[in-house]
Amino acid sequence: MASDSTWMLWLSFNLWKGNEVKAVTENVKVRTDVRGCNYGYVRTSEGVVVIDTPQLPTRAVELREEAMAAGTVRFLINTEHHIDHIFGNHFFAEMCPVAGHEHIMDEFWTVSSEDPYAYMEEVVSKDDPQGMSIMPSKQDYVVNSPNITFSEHMKLYLGEHVFELIHTPGHTRGQIAVHVPQERIVFVGDTIFCECQTWFHSADPEAWLHSLGFLRTLDVDYIVPGHGPVCTKAYILKQSSFILEWLSAVAVGISRGWSREECIQRISFLDRFPVDIGQESSGPMVQQRSAARIYDFLQGKVPSFR
Structure with a gap:
C-alpha cells in the first residue's frame, strides 16, 4: 500500500495539472491551481453544493457553469470571510442560499483598511484581464453574504449526502470545515495551507491548533485545504508543527x-514554503504580518476565538 507521502504526491500531480476543475471522487471536484482559494463542488442526487468561490471573475463564471451542468445549485458555502473565498459569490447571486458561520458576517467584504472593490479591481486587472469585461461595477456588485448561519455545528441534507458544517476557529474567528462523510472528504478552508506559506494575519494560533486537533478525529481520506494541493490527514501534523515553530520563534525573540x-x-x-499561487511577491509581507500577529497573541492582545 502506498505511503501517505506517495499518495499526496499522486494527488498533487493529478489535481494541479491542466486548467479545469479536477475530480477528487466521482462526485467531488476541486480546483487548486489559480490565484485565490481552492474551491469546488459536490454533486448529489438532488443537486449541487458549491464550497467557496473564486477570486477571479473568469474562474467564478467557469465554476458556476460547470456546477450548473452537474445539477441545480442548491447551496453555496463559504469557509471564511477573506475576499479570496467570497468575491465570486456575486456570480451566484439569487441562485441559492449561502451558508457560513455567524462570525463570518463580522468582517465580510473587508480587506484590512482598503476599499475591497478597489483592491479587487487591481487584482483582476493584473491576474484576470479577461475578467474585467464581466466584473460588475462597484454599484452593481452583489456581496451575496450568507443568509444561513450557525454557531458551532449545522447539517445540510441533500439527496443521500450530509454536509456537516463545523466551527473550526483559528485562521479566522468564523472559520469552518465542511465534512461530507459519504465522500470521505472534508473541505477545511485556510485551516490548512498545504505546502505553501501559512497566513497568520488575522489568527488565534491557540484556537487554530485546537481545530487541527479536531480535524484529526474525522474519518476521511481527503482534505481540501484553502491553498495548495489536496492532501491527507497526515498533513495535519505538519501544519500544526509549523504553527508551533512560529510561536516558538517569536517567543524566543x-x-x-x-x-x-x-x-x-x-x-x-x-525559506520553508512558497507563497500561494499568484502572490509570490507577497512573501516578505506575509512574514511581517504573521510575526506581528503572533507577537500580539503572545502579549495577550489577541482576543480568543474559542
Whole structure:
C-alpha cells in the first residue's frame, strides 16, 4: 500500500495539472491551481453544493457553469470571510442560499483598511484581464453574504449526502470545515495551507491548533485545504508543527528582549514554503504580518476565538 507521502504526491500531480476543475471522487471536484482559494463542488442526487468561490471573475463564471451542468445549485458555502473565498459569490447571486458561520458576517467584504472593490479591481486587472469585461461595477456588485448561519455545528441534507458544517476557529474567528462523510472528504478552508506559506494575519494560533486537533478525529481520506494541493490527514501534523515553530520563534525573540518591530524584521520562514499561487511577491509581507500577529497573541492582545 502506498505511503501517505506517495499518495499526496499522486494527488498533487493529478489535481494541479491542466486548467479545469479536477475530480477528487466521482462526485467531488476541486480546483487548486489559480490565484485565490481552492474551491469546488459536490454533486448529489438532488443537486449541487458549491464550497467557496473564486477570486477571479473568469474562474467564478467557469465554476458556476460547470456546477450548473452537474445539477441545480442548491447551496453555496463559504469557509471564511477573506475576499479570496467570497468575491465570486456575486456570480451566484439569487441562485441559492449561502451558508457560513455567524462570525463570518463580522468582517465580510473587508480587506484590512482598503476599499475591497478597489483592491479587487487591481487584482483582476493584473491576474484576470479577461475578467474585467464581466466584473460588475462597484454599484452593481452583489456581496451575496450568507443568509444561513450557525454557531458551532449545522447539517445540510441533500439527496443521500450530509454536509456537516463545523466551527473550526483559528485562521479566522468564523472559520469552518465542511465534512461530507459519504465522500470521505472534508473541505477545511485556510485551516490548512498545504505546502505553501501559512497566513497568520488575522489568527488565534491557540484556537487554530485546537481545530487541527479536531480535524484529526474525522474519518476521511481527503482534505481540501484553502491553498495548495489536496492532501491527507497526515498533513495535519505538519501544519500544526509549523504553527508551533512560529510561536516558538517569536517567543524566543520576546525572551531575548526583542521589540515587536524587531520580531517583525528578524523572524522569517520564507525559506520553508512558497507563497500561494499568484502572490509570490507577497512573501516578505506575509512574514511581517504573521510575526506581528503572533507577537500580539503572545502579549495577550489577541482576543480568543474559542
